[in-house]
Amino acid sequence: MPKLYDLAHCRAGDKGDTSILSLIAYRGNDYPLLAERVSVERVREHLRGIVRGEITRYALPDLWALQFVCTHALGGGVTTSLALDSHGKSLSSALLEMEI
Amino acid sequence: MTRPLRIGSGAGFAGDRLDPALVLAERGELDFLGMECLGERTVALAQLRRRKDPSKGYDPMLERRVARLLPLLERYGITLVTNMGAANPTAAGHAVLAIARAQGIAVKVAVVTGDDVLAQIRPDAPIIEAQGTLADYGEPVSANAYLGTAALLPALATGARIVITGRVADPSLFLAPIAYRYGWSLDDFDRLAAGTCVGHLLECAGQLTGGYFADPGRKDVPNMAWLGFPYADVAEDGSAVIGKVDGTGGAISLANAREQLLYEVTDPHGYLTPDVVADFSSVRLREAGRDRVAVSGARGHGRPAQLKVSVGYHAGFVGEGEIGYAGANAVARATLAGDIIRDRLEGQFAEMRIDLIGSTSLHGRAFDSGACPYEVRLRVAARSPTQDGASLVGEEVEALYTNGPAGGGGARKYVHEQIGVVSTLIDRERVQSEVTTLEWAPHAETV
Numbered sequence: 001m002p003k004l005y006d007l008a009h010c011r012a013g014d015k016g017d018t019s020i021l022s023l024i025a026y027r028g029n030d031y032p033l034l035a036e037r038v039s040v041e042r043v044r045e046h047l048r049g050i051v052r053g054e055i056t057r058y059a060l061p062d063l064w065a066l067q068f069v070c071t072h073a074l075g076g077g078v079t080t081s082l083a084l085d086s087h088g089k090s091l092s093s094a095l096l097e098m099e100i
Numbered sequence: 101m102t103r104p105l106r107i108g109s110g111a112g113f114a115g116d117r118l119d120p121a122l123v124l125a126e127r128g129e130l131d132f133l134g135m136e137c138l139g140e141r142t143v144a145l146a147q148l149r150r151r152k153d154p155s156k157g158y159d160p161m162l163e164r165r166v167a168r169l170l171p172l173l174e175r176y177g178i179t180l181v182t183n184m185g186a187a188n189p190t191a192a193g194h195a196v197l198a199i200a201r202a203q204g205i206a207v208k209v210a211v212v213t214g215d216d217v218l219a220q221i222r223p224d225a226p227i228i229e230a231q232g233t234l235a236d237y238g239e240p241v242s243a244n245a246y247l248g249t250a251a252l253l254p255a256l257a258t259g260a261r262i263v264i265t266g267r268v269a270d271p272s273l274f275l276a277p278i279a280y281r282y283g284w285s286l287d288d289f290d291r292l293a294a295g296t297c298v299g300h301l302l303e304c305a306g307q308l309t310g311g312y313f314a315d316p317g318r319k320d321v322p323n324m325a326w327l328g329f330p331y332a333d334v335a336e337d338g339s340a341v342i343g344k345v346d347g348t349g350g351a352i353s354l355a356n357a358r359e360q361l362l363y364e365v366t367d368p369h370g371y372l373t374p375d376v377v378a379d380f381s382s383v384r385l386r387e388a389g390r391d392r393v394a395v396s397g398a399r400g401h402g403r404p405a406q407l408k409v410s411v412g413y414h415a416g417f418v419g420e421g422e423i424g425y426a427g428a429n430a431v432a433r434a435t436l437a438g439d440i441i442r443d444r445l446e447g448q449f450a451e452m453r454i455d456l457i458g459s460t461s462l463h464g465r466a467f468d469s470g471a472c473p474y475e476v477r478l479r480v481a482a483r484s485p486t487q488d489g490a491s492l493v494g495e496e497v498e499a500l501y502t503n504g505p506a507g508g509g510g511a512r513k514y515v516h517e518q519i520g521v522v523s524t525l526i527d528r529e530r531v532q533s534e535v536t537t538l539e540w541a542p543h544a545e546t547v
Contacts, residue, residue, distance in 0.1 A: 009319060009355060011312065013364030016229040016523070022362035024355065049466050058368050060381055063358050069366050077229070079141050080415050080520040082453040082481040084461045089312075094463050 001099040008034060010092035019051070019073035019088040021095050025064040034066060035059055037100050043068055046098045050091065068095070104340075105281050107132040107274055107298075108331035110169075110180075112305030114142050114159055118168065120305070120329035120348070125172035127345045128331055132277040133173070135165070135182035136270045136303045143267055144412020144519040146186035147242035157188030158195065158264075166262070167199050173261055174205050181252070181273050185264040187242060189213055190536065192264045197540045206541040210260035212251055214533035215267040217409055217526060218243040225524040228408070237522055238414040245407045245526055248374025250286055251533035252276035258537050267410065269373040271299030274332075282336050286375070289400025293378035294338025296371070297398035300380075301342060301360055305329045308342065308360045309350035323349030332395075339396035341388050352391040361385070361395075374407055374528075376400040406525040415520035416483050419490030421497025422457070423504070423511040426475040431459060433505035434478045440504055441480050441496055448492070452482035477510075483518065490515045 004010075004023070007030045013020040023038060025031040040057045047055075053072030060067060074088045075081035085091075108130045110121030114137045124130060137159050150157025159165075162184045173180055185192040193211040200207040221243045223235040234240065244267035253276060255263045265273075275295035278284070284291045301308055308330040310321030328348025334340040342352055361380060365371050371378040379399040388394040421441075425433045438454040445452060455461035457477035460468060480497050484490040494513020501508055 005318075009315075009359065011359035011363055013362075015364060015366055016521075018229075018366060020362075020364055020366060022359055022365075024358050024362075026355065047466070049464055058381070060362070060368055062382070062384065063361065065358060065362060067362055067365065067368055077520070080483075080518060082418065082451060082483060084455060084457065084479060084481075090462045094467060097467050 003096060004038070004098045004100055005096040007100065008096065010096050012089050012092040014074060014078050014087045017072055017074045017077040019070045019091050021068040021070065021091060023066045023068065023095060028064050031061060031064040033100070038066055038098070042098065043095070047094065050094065104333040104335045105131050105278060106331055106333050107134060107277055107302070109134055109302035109305045109329050111135040111137050112303065112307060113137065113139060114161065116305060118165060120327060121165070122168055122172065123345055123348060124329055124331060125169055125176060125178055130176070130178045130331060131281070133178050133180045134273045134277070134302065135180065135184065136273055138183040138186055138267060140410055140521045141412065141519055143186050143244050143410065144242040144521060146188065147412065150187045155191050158186045158192035159184035162192055162195055163199060166196050170199060170203060170205055170207065179256070179261060179263065179277065181263045181277055183265045183268050183273060185211065185266045187216070187266060189264050189266045193536070193538045196262055196264070197538055200540045204542060207262065207539070208258065208260045209262045209264060209538045210255035210258045211536045211538065212247065212255050212263065212265040212268070212533060213536070214251065214531060215244045215247050215265070217245045217531060220526065220530060221409065221411065221524065228523040228525065234411060234522065234524060237520060238416070240411050240413050241519065242412040243409055245409045245531045246374055247531070247533050248272045249276040249279050249292070253280055255535045256280040258535065260537060269375070270303040271296045271373055272375055274299030274302050275375060278334050289376050289402060291338045292376040293398040293400030294396070295334070296373055296376055296378045297361070297380060297383055297395060298332045298334055298340045300371070301357065301395065302330055302332055304360065304363065306350070307363065308356060309344050309352055310356060311350070313356045313359060319355065321351050325349060339394070342393045342395060344391055352393055354385055354387055354393060357385050357393045357395070370401070372404050374404070376403050406527055407531055409524050409526050410521055411524060412519045412521050415518040416485045417487045417490035418481060418483050418516055418518050419493030420479065420481045420514045421494035421511065422477055422479045423497055423500050423508045424475060424477040425505065425507055427507070430474065430476050431456065431472055433507065434476045436505045437478045437500050437508060438480070440500065444496055445482065445492070449482035449484060452480070455479045487515060
């Protein structure tokens with residue numbers, strides 16, 4: 001079963017307790033597959049236990065990208081989280097573990 | 101046709117490398133150099149330093165950065181725009197004068213103040229990130245409004261070699277020089293959005309040239325030890341080409357530019373700064389040669405009525421302790437060690453976290469394959485209102501040396517004061533920015 005890692009790359013950003021995951025296809029031909037398969041529901045299921053709030057998805061076909069904005073995802077927020085990776089910088093790798 | 105304006109990015113955070121900015125200044129043929137050094141929490145920590153010593157509270161690396169840069173700025177006629185003023189831009193300006201005096205280089209510095217609104221915020225101010233008001237959090241130590249291009253234009257108009265600010269929206273450090281040079285109207289929202297897009301791409305410096313991007317075998321980046329920082333050639337219409345100094349490490353690619361364009365953007369259709377509501381969804385990125393990417397197409401839709409204010413507050417102390425285990429049954433011994441700590445400390449802290457580094461510390465058990473790593477490290481963290489309370493965490497972990505499972509090694513303990521940050525909004529009219537110029541020349545000094 002291929003993983004998202006095989007088709008796409010990802011960067012994680014943070015604002016307060018919100019993690020922003022930018023998922024981008026390596027090839028434009030793969031973007032429609034990502035847009036079809038990587039739904040909010042699947043990301044919520046995949047990141048359960050990590051993202052405790054809402055997930056909003058923005059589709060950006062010109063950039064071959066899906067933007068996932070995940071609230072309550074950083075253990076209370078970058079500045080007060082007890083987590084080792086308080087920014088959630090490594091969450092990009094977690095998303096790319098998804099099977100597709 | 102006139103040469104487009106060239107603006108470089110010399111730092112992506114307070115602790116960033118020094119050498120790439122020097123390479124940009126020396127060999128980048130820059131008109132402007134922007135340096136973004138002020139994270140969300142950095143200004144609150146700077147405010148604490150200012151309280152201890154009123155001559156401090158600016159970026160602790162300012163002297164080191166400016167001492168190396170000043171001769172280059174002067175020689176090549178580059179204007180530096182930076183938020184290294186942090187909680188004390190005026191003191192930062194005087195620190196620059198002291199460097200100029202020591203080096204015998206005439207300099208004019210424009211200091212932008214007015215972002216500090218601690219005296220104006222009230223405990224009943226609603227916060228953006230959650231329900232509730234500022235009163236729900238600890239004692240505020242700092243409150244800084246995000247200033248924008250309007251605050252920076254008069255500073256640039258003084259002809260200063262160095263513009264020093266406190267809290268300014270990161271992209272505005274780059275948009276302001278562009279808008280100044282081309283005389284853009286602050287109501288020309290498409291141009292402001294285009295300049296904001298350029299600033300947003302540049303503001304994290306190395307993250308546009310292969311940093312935070314590389315993945316060996318998948319996304320290879322050459323010569324990362326000597327990553328070049330990016331610059332943009334910006335045309336009068338706001339379109340731009342991103343590049344870096346030839347021969348420096350790193351790479352500028354479409355894939356990397358896409359990642360950075362979307363980085364930390366909570367709404368790609370409405371990226372908010374004090375200057376503009378920018379729509380990045382229409383941005384076009386195009387390869388424009390080796391290590392060159394062209395960017396255009398951002399659209400602007402008005403500007404927000406209010407400014408964001410970052411409020412830093414005391415959030416107590418965090419204590420941490422770590423100890424490592426290896427070989428057969430390492431995970432079981434580390435788990436036992438964590439159980440022992442939990443039994444001894446349970447109930448003493450409002451919040452405590454026990455992780456195994458090498459197994460569960462980043463993403464919990466969500467993706468745990470069950471494979472046993474050769475070595476694993478217990479990490480315990482807890483928050484306490486007092487320093488002594490927080491110290492207990494590391495002390496208990498260290499005591500596992502002689503009271504815990506077999507073969508525990510490499511114990512470490514840390515305690516640090518924690519400053520939390522929440523945001524609120526303030527009406528634009530309540531924030532008055534001001535520009536002060538400071539000058540030093542070999543034969544005259546005015547303040």
